[in-house]
Amino acid sequence: MCKGMEVKICLIGMGNVGTCFLQLLKEKQDNIRVNFNFNCKLVAIFEYDGALIDNDGIDLDNLLDDITNLRKNQYWISNVKAQDLISTLDIDICIETTPTNPNTGEPALTHIKEALNNKIDVISSNKAPFYLHYKKIQDLAEKMNCLVKFEATVASCVPAISIKKSLIGNTISRIRAILNGTNNYILSRMTTEGISFSVALKEAQELGYAETDPTLDISGYDAAGKLVILSNELLGWSKSIEDVKIKGITKITPHALELAKIDDYVIKHLAIAEENNLIVEPRLVKRDSLLNIQGTLNLIELQTKYAGSIILIGKGAGGFEAASAILNDLISIVKKRRGF
Amino acid sequence: MIYLEVKLPDIPGSLIELIKPISQNGGNIHGVLHHHDKKNNNLIPVDIWFELSEELIEVSLEKIKKGLIEKNIQLIKISVGSKNKMLTFILTGHVFDTDITNTIKRLDSKNIKVLELHAKFTEVDEISSVIMKVEFPEVMTKFELINEIEKICKEKNLFFMRS
Numbered sequence A: 001m002c003k004g005m006e007v008k009i010c011l012i013g014m015g016n017v018g019t020c021f022l023q024l025l026k027e028k029q030d031n032i033r034v035n036f037n038f039n040c041k042l043v044a045i046f047e048y049d050g051a052l053i054d055n056d057g058i059d060l061d062n063l064l065d066d067i068t069n070l071r072k073n074q075y076w077i078s079n080v081k082a083q084d085l086i087s088t089l090d091i092d093i094c095i096e097t098t099p100t101n102p103n104t105g106e107p108a109l110t111h112i113k114e115a116l117n118n119k120i121d122v123i124s125s126n127k128a129p130f131y132l133h134y135k136k137i138q139d140l141a142e143k144m145n146c147l148v149k150f151e152a153t154v155a156s157c158v159p160a161i162s163i164k165k166s167l168i169g170n171t172i173s174r175i176r177a178i179l180n181g182t183n184n185y186i187l188s189r190m191t192t193e194g195i196s197f198s199v200a201l202k203e204a205q206e207l208g209y210a211e212t213d214p215t216l217d218i219s220g221y222d223a224a225g226k227l228v229i230l231s232n233e234l235l236g237w238s239k240s241i242e243d244v245k246i247k248g249i250t251k252i253t254p255h256a257l258e259l260a261k262i263d264d265y266v267i268k269h270l271a272i273a274e275e276n277n278l279i280v281e282p283r284l285v286k287r288d289s290l291l292n293i294q295g296t297l298n299l300i301e302l303q304t305k306y307a308g309s310i311i312l313i314g315k316g317a318g319g320f321e322a323a324s325a326i327l328n329d330l331i332s333i334v335k336k337r338r339g340f
Numbered sequence B: 001m002i003y004l005e006v007k008l009p010d011i012p013g014s015l016i017e018l019i020k021p022i023s024q025n026g027g028n029i030h031g032v033l034h035h036h037d038k039k040n041n042n043l044i045p046v047d048i049w050f051e052l053s054e055e056l057i058e059v060s061l062e063k064i065k066k067g068l069i070e071k072n073i074q075l076i077k078i079s080v081g082s083k084n085k086m087l088t089f090i091l092t093g094h095v096f097d098t099d100i101t102n103t104i105k106r107l108d109s110k111n112i113k114v115l116e117l118h119a120k121f122t123e124v125d126e127i128s129s130v131i132m133k134v135e136f137p138e139v140m141t142k143f144e145l146i147n148e149i150e151k152i153c154k155e156k157n158l159f160f161m162r163s
Ligand SMILES: NC(=O)c1ccc[n+]([C@@H]2O[C@H](COP(=O)([O-])OP(=O)(O)OC[C@H]3O[C@@H](n4cnc5c(N)ncnc54)[C@H](OP(=O)(O)O)[C@@H]3O)[C@@H](O)[C@H]2O)c1
Pocket: A012, A013, A014, A015, A016, A017, A018, A046, A047, A048, A049, A082, A097, A098, A099, A100, A107, A125, A126, A127, A152, A153, A156, A316, A317, A318, A319, A322
């Protein structure tokens, strides 16, 4: 796998993240060739209603000129599913960017398992398979001698997961994080403007920061899923989302935020992994705390045994942000396969 | 936080006499509680709690004690609480309808002292919020404290957010 100059990949789900990834790949192709000494050959793209498969490599320029070219291409096959065809492909890495069913992890879970069962390394931007079945996926990957990477699942391109390798000489004892930009935006606006939760939510929806159905965000479920992945990766735990005590932000009132100010507090929706417990809930945080970030930003604070606290802050969502995390994963898989 | 339990004569001006040596020696008073129900021989038990800056504690406490003795104020108990044993939290819901006094008493029965309380009132029947600062005993863990508060919140359907 990934031994030669050519690394063959397939993409499942060409939506926002998938398309951004292909654009980034096109843009960085020369750079990858020069710096990492490999070529990426895109062999297949799967969509919900069919697939484009070309063993000679899909022409990215033509495809990205006009995305509708996908289904017009001579190699487009309608009504086929990724899970039925993965085993027939000659590929090294499968990139999974379909939407998540939060309760089942499908269809991504099946795609990931199918790829691993066929000894194909996996990169995914899908959270659900990992917060639901982390251990099963890791065990399967180990059994099949495969690599699975999912940096984009937590805070997109902020290196929340890959920082682990920069801290191998240290011990991480606690994680405190702000993992949902929508909720942080809503709380920031409620704090500065004194507006109600519903007004702030509506504003977030109008600006595209919140989904039409924001339940997964405001209930805390989305942040809980990301916290599970982070704690499993960084603290070596083996948790799933049922292990998280979750409280959302819907009951926070402007009055509560005003009262918090009396004692110089603000309210932040924190995701905390500490002493074998996983908690997602609104917490009172001192106004001058580094956790008091504004807007849609994400933050991850790692309490370490030998270096105090280390904080990462950045944009937690966005097509190109997620795409660049995927490209990072891809390069690191290739490097690892080559023994670096 | 420093706790002082004294007995004061039930006459005007006696509270001022108690407060003077405390504030003159750098004490920042957080609360005073008169136990009128326990009045005996015209003496009322009074609890007062205040903060002293860490560096001044020893010297100032001695001066305060001396000041109280000079004023013939009957000192029952003085204790210094640990700064780590405090928690600030907000309760949101029908905080008043569900009897805030009962909430405070129930915390008190577990030796969790409410040091500060601020409230935001809304229309009757609508939800309100209070922020409380409590001090909990040395032997109690933060986890146990939170459990106690959460038990009350569950019963009274209050939303709990802590520091
Ligand atoms: N957007 C971000 O900022 C971001 C950041 C980090 C992680 N993520 C995660 O990345 C994943 C993709 O996000 P996205 O924003 O790119 O979503 P998206 O725009 O909805 O793209 C998903 C794509 O997958 C296709 N698809 C659906 N079912 C499929 C199936 N069974 N087989 C193959 N393709 C299928 C969809 O087709 P149709 O639309 O035609 O159904 C769509 O083209 C999600 O899990 C998301 O949580 C997103």
